[in-house]
Amino acid sequence: MSGLITRRNMILGSGALMLSGCDRLTTAPATRDALTIAERATRSAQRLVMRGRSALAPEFAAADLSPVFRVNGTSRPDNADYVRHAATGFADWRLTVDGLVARPLQLSLAQLHAAPTRTQITRHDCVEGWSAIGQWTGVPLGAVLRHAGLSTRAQYIVFHCADTLLGETYYESIDVVDAFHPQTILAHHMNGSPLSIGHGAPLRLRVERQLGYKQAKYIMRIEAVESLAGIHGGKGGLWEDLHGYQWYAGI
């Protein structure tokens, strides 16, 4: 029977050949490179219609809040430092702000709580497709960067996190356009309560015009850089490095 080639098997076989041929084309490195042209076009076009940093993400009413805001990604970082900080209510935890800044900072949670805040009810959009609406209170990132004396050479702001995902340390990055957007905040409260560990205690990023994987949780250090090359995999974030996610996540 093994020598018998049925019509059905021939059709299935040629179909499989076509599929694998197609896959070689659709997944080739050259194809991935070509697709980044469209990605850059999307970023430029979106920045244009958003008038740079002007356009605000929609804000919602308290009645629009998701009844349950699901925890995603890491729900409890397990590195020893973080576990110790969490056990002491982040009393000794310090946010490091360094890199291309005139005055590197070490900020305590109390200092961040005492700083002027912004509160916003916004929608969190996961790259997978779901959305949840939550209220976030935090310090505008732009204010922290100005306080640290950000160098004009700085192009990107990198967020180094306490959690590991897929065996690597989580990190993310945004450019200075989004860093100084009025809704870009370092959130320490969610829905009126201190940030829970599941949602990124003690501090997480909200960059409201981009997708969920940009909203780094468990921020330990903020670094201003000229280029993303040389930082971990060089693509600006954990998901970007490991799974080819688009660095610009406005869509």
Place this chain on the structure above:
Amino acid sequence: MTEPERDATLIYRTRLPVRIWHWINAVTILVMVMSGMAIFNAHPRLYWGKFGANPDHAWLEISNHGTVGFVNVTGIEFVTTGWLGYAGNVDLAFPLSVTLPHQYDLALSRGWHFAGAWVLALGWLIFAGYSIFSRHLQNDLLPKSEELKPRALWADIKAHARLHLPRGEAARRYNPLQKIAYVVILGLVLPTLILTGLTMSPAMDAAWPWLLTLFGGRQSARSLHFLAALAIVTFVVVHLMMVVLAGPINELRSMITGWYRLPQERDQ
């Protein structure tokens, strides 16, 4: 039949811009539907409203109980093992055989989808402009008022049901149901797909907040995007069936060269 008589039935029916747009769209829609199903696989649940995630009520879910695939529509569950939810030992909503690429790679599927979106949206804008200025829309696509009378429509429905496609002079023009299908796809389904796609972008919601008002929130837009894609797929299936019924060689030639041979009148 002599040669000159046969030539007399050959008419120039499809102009070059229409043919170019048709074939670009044929490829683009295939890419969009396949990459779109791959993206849907990342979160195979649909909601109405401004938000929607796993704790919230989904009106549509394609998933599995172990190795039993199911589609749940508004609480009614259909077992779809082997087709949807679970197929070939893979627990994805749409099987990998119909997704782009044929492996789970969300970033790459998104790369294809958003590159294709530029082609689809710009193509639609150019074609819409062309159709209006060349009067293709008014002359060929919009049904005439007499074609929209219930009697005329009913006659065309009966003709379609009996698979009696227009012949002779009547085949010079699109028939009423054909015109309605084309106008609904061009004027309603494609713009809905493009705009609901934009509504899912957080950056576009900042730039054009009216999108959210228009569609009733991001998750409603996502549901409408899915339904509009289903409408396109249905259209393509019916369209291909009609091509086969109407004579695939003649139809393909008219969409490649523009020249269409009028089918002979039936002998009464």
